[in-house]
Amino acid sequence: xxxxxAKRSTPMDIDSDKDLQFATLHWLQELTDQGVLTTDAxxxxxxxxxxxxxxxxxxxxxxLGHSLLEVxxxxxxRRLDRSYQQALNGQxxxxxQRLHRYLLPMPPTIPHANFTRMLQSAQIxxxxxxxxxxxxxxxxxxxxxxxxxxxxxxxxxxxxxxLHEVSRAILSLxxxxxxxxxVETTANILRxxxxxxxxxxxxxxxxxxxTHTGYTIDPSRIRLDSNIAAQAISKGQSSIYIGNLQSxxxxxxxDPTSSSAMATPLIVENTVIGALVIESQQQHALNTDxxxxxxxxxxxxxxxxxxxxLYQNAQDAIQVRDSxxxxxxHELKTPLTSLLGSAHVLERRSRREGSMNERDLRxxxxxxxxxxxxxxxxxxLLDSSRLQKGQLNIERIPFDLRELIxxxxxxxxxxxxxxxxxxxLPDQPLMIEGDELRLEQVLQxxxxxxxxxxxxxxxxxxKVHTEADKVIIEVIDxxxxxxxxxxxxxxxxxxxAENAKTQHINGFGVGLYVVKEIVKQHNGSISxxxxxxxxxTFRVQLPLMYELTAGKRSS
Amino acid sequence: xILNDYQQDALSELINIAFSRTAASLSDLTGQRVQLxxxxxxxxxxxxxxxxxxxxxxxxxxxxxxxxxxxxxSGDAFLLLSYSDAVKLTNLLTxxxxxxxxxxxxxxxxxxxxxxILLNASLSIFGNILKMHITFAVPRLHLDAIxxxxxxxxxxxxxxxxxxxxxxxxxxxxxxxxGYLVVILGITSLEALIQSIxxxx
Numbered sequence: 243x244x245x246x247x248a249k250r251s252t253p254m255d256i257d258s259d260k261d262l263q264f265a266t267l268h269w270l271q272e273l274t275d276q277g278v279l280t281t282d283a284x285x286x287x288x289x290x291x292x293x294x295x296x297x298x299x300x301x302x303x304x305x306l307g308h309s310l311l312e313v314x315x316x317x318x319x320r321r322l323d324r325s326y327q328q329a330l331n332g333q334x335x336x337x338x339q340r341l342h343r344y345l346l347p348m349p350p351t352i353p354h355a356n357f358t359r360m361l362q363s364a365q366i367x368x369x370x371x372x373x374x375x376x377x378x379x380x381x382x383x384x385x386x387x388x389x390x391x392x393x394x395x396x397x398x399x400x401x402x403x404x405l406h407e408v409s410r411a412i413l414s415l416x417x418x419x420x421x422x423x424x425v426e427t428t429a430n431i432l433r434x435x436x437x438x439x440x441x442x443x444x445x446x447x448x449x450x451x452x453t454h455t456g457y458t459i460d461p462s463r464i465r466l467d468s469n470i471a472a473q474a475i476s477k478g479q480s481s482i483y484i485g486n487l488q489s490x491x492x493x494x495x496x497d498p499t500s501s502s503a504m505a506t507p508l509i510v511e512n513t514v515i516g517a518l519v520i521e522s523q524q525q526h527a528l529n530t531d532x533x534x535x536x537x538x539x540x541x542x543x544x545x546x547x548x549x550x551x552l553y554q555n556a557q558d559a560i561q562v563r564d565s566x567x568x569x570x571x572h573e574l575k576t577p578l579t580s581l582l583g584s585a586h587v588l589e590r591r592s593r594r595e596g597s598m599n600e601r602d603l604r605x606x607x608x609x610x611x612x613x614x615x616x617x618x619x620x621x622x623l624l625d626s627s628r629l630q631k632g633q634l635n636i637e638r639i640p641f642d643l644r645e646l647i648x649x650x651x652x653x654x655x656x657x658x659x660x661x662x663x664x665x666x667l668p669d670q671p672l673m674i675e676g677d678e679l680r681l682e683q684v685l686q687x688x689x690x691x692x693x694x695x696x697x698x699x700x701x702x703x704x705k706v707h708t709e710a711d712k713v714i715i716e717v718i719d720x721x722x723x724x725x726x727x728x729x730x731x732x733x734x735x736x737x738x739a740e741n742a743k744t745q746h747i748n749g750f751g752v753g754l755y756v757v758k759e760i761v762k763q764h765n766g767s768i769s770x771x772x773x774x775x776x777x778x779t780f781r782v783q784l785p786l787m788y789e790l791t792a793g794k795r796s797s
Numbered sequence: 798x799i800l801n802d803y804q805q806d807a808l809s810e811l812i813n814i815a816f817s818r819t820a821a822s823l824s825d826l827t828g829q830r831v832q833l834x835x836x837x838x839x840x841x842x843x844x845x846x847x848x849x850x851x852x853x854x855x856x857x858x859x860x861x862x863x864x865x866x867x868x869x870x871s872g873d874a875f876l877l878l879s880y881s882d883a884v885k886l887t888n889l890l891t892x893x894x895x896x897x898x899x900x901x902x903x904x905x906x907x908x909x910x911x912x913x914i915l916l917n918a919s920l921s922i923f924g925n926i927l928k929m930h931i932t933f934a935v936p937r938l939h940l941d942a943i944x945x946x947x948x949x950x951x952x953x954x955x956x957x958x959x960x961x962x963x964x965x966x967x968x969x970x971x972x973x974x975x976g977y978l979v980v981i982l983g984i985t986s987l988e989a990l991i992q993s994i995x996x997x998x
Contacts, residue, residue, distance in 0.1 A: 332868075332932040333921060336913040338906035340891040363906050365935065373930075385903065392901040399899075 260376050263369065264288045267379070277362075277382035283375060285310045285326055297360065297384070325366050329378045335366040339385055361386045401535050404431040408539060412546035415553040421451030424518075424543050429453045431539070432532050434522045436497055439508075440464065440471035441516035441547070447472060449496070450516070459496045468494045471517040474505035478514040481506035481540070483533055485526040501525045506536050508544035515551075518543060568627035574620050582613050625756045626735055636677045636763045640787060643672040643681070643713060644706075650682055651704060654689045661693040666705040672713050673787040676764045681784075684760050687753045688717040688780050694747060696721025696777065711786050720777040722747075724770065732770055733758040741774065800840065800991070807994045812836045812963050815922035816978060820967055822918045826911060827889055829971045836965040836978075840987070846962055847947055850877070850979070860900065861946060862912025865934040866920055869989050870927075872982040874920055876912040880940070882974045883908055889972055900940065909938045919978060927993040961987050 264280060271278030271291040277298075280289030286309055290302045305313050310326070317323050320342070325335040339361040363385045369377040404427045411423045425437040438452035438459060447464050463469050467476075470493050474482050483504040487495055495503040500521035508516045518540045520528065528536070589606055592598035598606070628634040644667060651663045674681075692702040696719040703718040724732060728739035738751040761768045765785050772778035800808065813836060820833040841849070860883035862876040878886065880900070887904040890911065900908065913936045924931040939946050963980040982990065 328917065328921075331921065332924075332930060333917045334864075334913065334933045334935050335917075336906070336910040336936060338903065338910045340887075340903050340907045341910060363903075367935070368932065370932065385906075389903055392903055396899075396901070 260371060263371055263376070267369075274381075276384075277380075279310075279380040279382070280369065280377060281310050281326075281380075282377040283330060285330075285378070287313065288377060294382075326378055329366045329368045330375055332368050332370075332375060334368070337364040337366070339363045339389065360384055361389050401431055404428070405539065405542060408542050408546065412542075412549055415550050417547070417550040417554055418451065420546055420550050424539075424546070425451050425453050428518065428520065428536070428539055431535065432520060432528065434520050434527055436500065436519075436521040438471075438496060438519045438521075439516060439543070439547070440475070440496075440505075440519055441508075442475055442514065447475070447516075460498055463494060463496055463498070466494055468492060470495055470503045470505040471519050474507045474517040474519075475514050478507050478509065481533065481537060483528065485528075488525075495521050497521055499523055502527045504528055504533065504536060506540040508540055508547060510544050510548040515544060515547060564627060564630050567623055568631075571620050571623040571627060574616075575624065578613065578617055578620060582610075582617060585610050585613055619750060622750065622752045622756055626752045629756065629759045630735075634759065634763070636680060636760070638675050639678070640673055640675050641678045643674050643784070644668070645671070646678060646682055647685065647704065647706060647715070650685045651689070654686060654693075658693055660700050661696070661702055662700060663689065664701055664703045666703070666707075668706060668708065672706070672708070674713065674764075674784055675787055676784070677760075680760045681764070684757050684782065685715070685717075687757050688782070691753065691780075692717050692719035692721070692778075694749075695719060695742065697745075697747070699777075708786065711788075712783050713786050715782045715784070716779055717782075718777065718779045723774040723776050723778055724772040725774050729770060729772065733768070803998070804991055804994055805838070807997065808961075808990070809836070809838055811923070811926060811994070812838055812980075814926070815919040816963075816965050818918040818922055819915045819978060822914050823911075823967065823969070826914065827886075827969060827972075829889075829969045832968040832970060834966045834968075836963050839962045841962055843981070846979075846981070847944055849962065850947070850977075858940065860908060861939045862909055862916065862936050863939060863946065864913065864916045864920075864936040866931050867934070868924075868931040869929045870923055870931055870982065870986045872980060872986055874916045874981075875946075875979040876915055876976060877979060878908075878974070878976040882976060885972055885974050886911065886969075886976075889969075889974070905938050905940075909936050912936055912938070915978070919980070923990070926997075927990070929989075929993065961990075 260282075264282075267278070267280050268289050268291075271280070271289055274291070275293065277293045278289060278291045279287065279294060282288050286307060287305045288307075290300070290305050295301050300313065311317055311323060317326075322337070322342075325337065328335050361384070362382050364380055364382045366378055366380045368375045369379050407427045408424055411420050411427075414420055414423075421439050425439060429435065429437040436453055436459075439450045440447050441450040447469075449459060449461070449464060452459055464471065466472065470482060470484070473493055481504055482493070483502075484490065484493055484495075485502050487493070487501055487503060493503075496519055501523050502525050503519065503521040505517045505519045507514045508518060518536065520536060522528075585606065589603075589610060592603060592606070625634060647665070647667060651665055655661075655663055689702060689704065696702070699720040701720065703716070705716045705718065707714055722741055722745060724739050725741055728737075728741075731737045732739070733754050734751075735755040736751040737755075738749060742749065758768050761782055761784070767783045769781050770778060771781070816833060816836050820831040824831045839849070858880040860878045860880055864874045866872060866874060881898075884898055884900060884904070887900065887907045890907055891904070916936065917933065920931060920933070923929065961980070961982040963978070965978050966975055967978070968975045
């Protein structure tokens with residue numbers, strides 16, 4: 243190439259405006275990192291810069307003054323001569339490498355193999371002087387590296403999106419759905435047809451999910467110790483990858499027609515719960531990069547599967563508990579009713595006939611009191627189980643809530659040993675539409691709780707007032723209060739605050755759950771305000787049938 | 798500016814020929830049948846253009862190939878595609894195995910080339926029939942909202958208060974890609990165009 247450099251530095255003859263232009267271009271084109279090719283209007287090459295010398299193998303001296311089509315007969319075959327004609331008509335032509343792959347044909351003698359892989363993008367433009375088109379300029383850019391970078395970027399994006407999808411799907415907690423999403427995303431990222439999740443349960447392997455792309459997993463193969471999933475699970479370390487299954491016979495794929503296969507154990511807290519299996523009919527379908535991605539995916543997936551399994555187990559346990567409670571409370575209710583009835587009869591008879599001495603009567607009263615308590619507990623359990631099944635029915639009959647509150651407070655006070663209720667009630671009737679018995683249960687529960695959880699105080703306040711078309715009932719105590727962190731859970735089934743347990747106050751954690759559900763079914767709401775060791779205020783809000791204004795009803 | 802019936806007809810016919818060449822080029826490129834709706838030619842104040850385009854191109858991001866042409870006839874030509882259709886079109890034209898849902902620099906180039914072919918095809922017909930010499934600037938791809946682009950045209954030109962807006966949509970049969978071709982001519986160019994049309998009579 244030495245002679246080329248010498249040739250190139252020879253000044254051009256400048257005998258016209260046109261030549262001045264070409265000469266100017268000549269110097270400009272040496273400054274750029276792109277290929278610059280200029281021709282005159284007859285497509286004779288007038289400029290050929292160093293970039294072109296380096297990449298094409300032609301030195302300037304070889305091509306200058308020659309017709310472009312003579313140097314590159316290929317251009318005609320690629321129909322690029324038309325683009326030059328367009329440029330000579332004043333148009334600018336863009337040529338992108340994705341459509342044309344290799345624009346500048348390389349001479350076959352070129353020794354450096356990489357050159358032929360160069361991807362180019364080009365622009366062909368007319369060279370205009372004084373309004374006349376005097377030639378063309380072609381600017382060629384090497385975009386091989388850019389293309390490779392973009393390809394890599396695209397791959398990374400696909401993987402990141404896949405990982406994102408897999409981690410987001412964890413939130414669904416629906417195991418079959420999660421697994422299906424996992425296998426499909428993995429297949430999509432790696433562009434392999436068969437992905438399966440094999441899980442270990444009671445020391446047996448089963449295929450929990452697989453892609454449905456025409457591949458057939460042979461179910462009998464999962465029982466073989468030699469299958470790739472079993473191997474990965476028993477080894478429990480990183481992954482097994484067989485690029486060519488035909489070359490060995492110790493390990494079998496899930497699909498007999500697979501040529502390459504990979505299995506990555508799914509590990510949670512040092513326990514292998516299964517394996518992620520990838521198979522392809524193509525040999526060496528995965529490269530080391532893909533393998534790294536699979537390991538990453540598998541570690542994400544293992545957590546997801548573990549969480550979904552835990553959730554599933556918890557759901558199963560809740561179902562077992564609920565059905566147990568439902569059956570138990572029904573079964574308890576029958577003997578309890580007859581026990582209570584008989585104890586009442588016995589008490590009445592002995593009072594009437596004086597057939598029992600004072601000591602026995604006291605014993606009987608203990609029996610009655612405890613049986614009543616048991617009855618209350620069983621009733622609330624039954625209610626909660628009915629609520630779970632959506633079987634708690636609410637009647638809707640108009641009644642005066644004021645009357646109900648008065649009666650309920652009176653009855654409750656008669657049952658208290660020590661506590662008394664301070665009642666603040668409006669004068670006018672408070673008509674609401676609802677189930678009187680159920681609402682009585684609500685108020686009883688709140689007032690009894692107030693007494694139960696204020697063992698060292700003796701006053702309970704019940705304040706009732708109206709706001710527009712709502713009645714607000716507040717039950718206030720000065721008891722042990724509810725810790726702040728427990729308040730959001732307070733109305734959940736079987737929840738009990740820590741301080742109630744430590745102070746040995748009995749309860750199931752069912753009452754407030756039932757209360758909340760009954761209030762909700764009356765289109766009302768319940769909330770609590772509480773400070774530990776200061777007391778609690780439960781606030782029930784129910785819709786009134788009429789809005790109360792200055793003691794009068796207005797519809 | 799009001800066109801008489803002859804002018805209106807001749808202009809519409811000319812544009813029809815120009816745009817059908819575009820459809821033919823697109824069909825060549827993609828190997829699919831291209832359905833072209835009859836071009837709509839309007840002479841309107843430029844500031845109405847955004848409104849007209851809004852009806853056609855929703856708020857979605859638009860891929861626009863913009864080419865400025867000059868000579869006796871000068872103005873702006875646009876190929877408008879919704880972003881997703883632009884992606885579909887580039888995926889259709891390139892046979893790279895990994896189809897993407899984004900336009901990277903390389904697919905941007907493909908799109909620019911396609912736009913360049915289509916716009917050249919339609920604009921060169923004006924030059925050929927009217928025997929005018931039109932030169933083109935390098936096409937540019939814009940991937941943002943069309944509004945900003947149109948505003949820059951409005952601010953750029955002092956004389957353009959009215960413009961001829963040629964507007965058509967095309968539809969690739971098998972891949973549900975549709976797009977719009979828009980040509981904006983300033984009033985001086987429009988007069989030159991009408992004069993050339995009159996000379997054909």
